[in-house]
């Protein structure tokens with residue numbers, strides 16, 4: 185049976201670390217870090233995500249500065265809200281919760297976020313910084329995967345990694361981070377021929393295809409480390425992109441769904457915010473090991 189890459193437990197450990205990082209610097213800075221989650225409209229799943237992020241902020245001592253705008257808010261008004269947050273000295277991180285209501289184009293709005301306050305790490309400049317190996321906020325989900333692998337001592341240097349999925353949100357930054365850690369990386373996507381023979385070459389397999397239970401025993405080499413980024417709500421409960429019951433007996437380690445990558449994504453949002461807060465005040469943050 186595979187070792188569980190337990191994101192819930194690691195998230196709790198990292199929250200404790202963030203809490204003491206903030207507490208130690210609070211007297212010098214004179215204010216807590218601030219994270220603004222900007223929600224527009226009433227997408228029901230977003231409501232749950234935003235509430236989870238705000239609860240996580242409260243646990244570590246980050247002030248939530250979020251606002252909830254009505255679905256019919258004009259693009260100019262959303263842009264104005266982002267600019268206000270860019271200029272707000274109490275705000276260190278900004279996150280525009282997606283999806284946006286119909287009629288609002290996400291590209292120009294995401295681009296308007298100050299890259300140094302980009303808590304999601306998805307601004308074009310920050311993806312460029314990742315590509316070049318420069319410091320900056322990192323995309324939360326793949327950064328969370330890297331922390332999970334590091335925590336469990338998974339060796340990456342010289343090993344073969346396969347990422348299934350090439351989205352800007354997960355697959356692409358994941359591949360860059362694994363490569364920066366000296367893995368030899370291949371990226372699979374919906375047009376990849378013979379997916380199973382590629383994934384069977386992986387020592388480390390990260391699956392972010394958004395396809396419920398796509399990956400089974402035939403896709404995985406014995407002894408591989410498997411990270412399941414997918415999350416799907418089905419009639420029988422939550423599942424990932426991996427048929428866990430098939431892969432578990434042959435993998436060396438596997439991330440569960442739920443409780444694997446999901447909690448780490450939220451934690452990395454907090455990490456980006458605390459790092460930005462320290463940077464803005466010229467303080468060392470001591471969190472470099474969490475910035476892939």
Ligand code: NAP
Nearest residue numbers: 325349350351353354373374392393394413414415446449
């Ligand atoms: P996405 O934008 O839909 O991208 C999916 C990627 O997988 C695409 O590149 C697609 O290829 C590829 N793909 C689809 N079907 C495939 C197949 N049969 N074989 C190989 N590749 C295939 O999804 P995403 O935003 O990256 O998210 C992926 C999954 O992770 C989703 O289930 C999402 O809910 C989950 N997720 C979880 C977290 C978390 O915190 N746990 C965070 C983010 C995302 P093409 O490029 O060719 O279309």
